[in-house]
Amino acid sequence: MKKKIAILFGGQSTEHEVSRASASSVLKNIDQTKYDIYPIGITKDGLWFEYTGEIDNIENGEWEKDEYFKRPEGQKVIFNKEVDVVFPVLHGLFGEDGTIQGMCKISNIPCVGAGVMSSSVCMDKIYTKYLLEKFNVKQADYVVINAHEYKENxxxxxxxxxxxxxxxxFIKPSNGGSSVGITKAHNKSELITGVEEALKYDRKVLVEKAINAREIEVAILGNDYPQASIPGEIIPAKEFYDYEAKYKSEASKLLIPAALSYDKLQIVKEEAIRIYRILDCAGMARIDFLVDKETEDVYLNEVNTIPGFTKISMYPKMWEASGKTYVMLIDELIDLAIDRNNG
Structure with a gap:
């Protein structure tokens, strides 16, 4: 009997468009001989619909224009059907932050990826730093700004x-992804502008000392016995890997494997697995590092519990280079969700 898989996409975060692109790739690669698929789209206004139209219309946003949605019976909620596994291809708030994961947990439905606590901590860059400091994970020096403190002082x-x-x-909203709201400041004027830009997206802002570094990423897969992929390296088209360099520019380059020595690659993989376990991640995560160009010291950049699954995303590309096809990867993630829920 086929398992029923609900694939959630869209959502209310600033990464709505990226989520649609990721979900389109998942839907095109999932083995439909094994699964009955229920694509569930979430609009920016928070309305949930089961979408049965063309997959390409998810990525380009046309799915919301379907005449079906204009009728009262068009609006669905995920729990109206028997679902074996929820696969939230939702990046950012209201999808990657523990909210969807909590809803699934209450309903006893296996959910692909990390659980409630891990998702919420990893979503919040500041609290990720606070927690990992206890375990001596090397990170860039930083200062935290709260909106009310900034207003007063x-x-x-x-x-x-x-x-x-x-x-x-670097100035970053504490809760966010896809580099939305992130800027780099070279002087006081840019710092003030950057902080005020980041505060548009979150009430907490992380300001980190910039490191002259290479951007190295590792894909992790597993529950209690996680595996690390071959690390990859990002060579951004701009000064840093911002939203435009990630999703709009064809000049950014992805190197797999990263151009590091074998020993350094092993160090990065081992540190990625250690961080994954400390944060009690499950299913999947992409761990991003900064490797100093001069000293080769390895610094944690951030942890993504629902990494991108677009046609250009590093997570599936690194696993493909490590011997797992996109189809195999999706199968394993579904199995891991079921195992975690049963365990």
Whole structure:
């Protein structure tokens, strides 16, 4: 008997469009001889629909124009059907942050990927840092800004950043992904502009000292016995790997394997697995590192519990280079979700 798989896409986060592209790739690669597929689209307004139209219309956004949705019976919720596994291809808030995972847990439905705690901690860059500091995971120096503190003590906070970090710095919303709202500041004016831009997306902002580094990524797969892929390297088209360099520019390059020595590649893989276990991740994650160009010190950049699955995304590409096809990868993720739920 075929397993019933609900694939969630879209969502209310700033990564709505990226989610649609990822879900389109998953739907085109999942083995439909094994599974009955229920694509569930979530609009930016939070409406849930079961979508049965053309897959290409998911990626280009045309799915929301389907006449079916204009009728009352068009609106669905996932729990109206018997579902064996939920596969949330939802990046960012309201999908990657533990909310969907909690809903599935309450309903006792296996969910692909990390659980509630792990998802919520990994989504929040600041709390990821706080937790991993206890385990001596090497990270860039940083300062945390809260919206109310910035409003009341803007001058003092800017002074503190300049004193503790200097320039250059990266400014990031604490909860976000796909580099949305992230900027790099080379001076005070850019710092202020960057902080105020990041505060549009979150009430907490992370300011990190910039490292002259190479961007190295590792794909992790598994529950209690996670495996690491061959690491890959990002060579961004711009000064750093922002949203445009990730999804709009064809000049960014992806190298698999990363151009590091064998010993350094092993160190990166081992550290990725250690971090994955510390954070109690499950199913999958992409661990991103910065490797200093001069010292080759390895710094954690961030952890993504629902990495991109688009046709250009590193997660499936790294596993393909490691011997797992896209189809095999999806099968394993579904099995891992069931095993975790049963365990």
């Amino acid at each position: 803007k001058g003092l906070l800017i002074e503190r950043i300049e004193k503790e970090l200097g320039y250059d710095v």
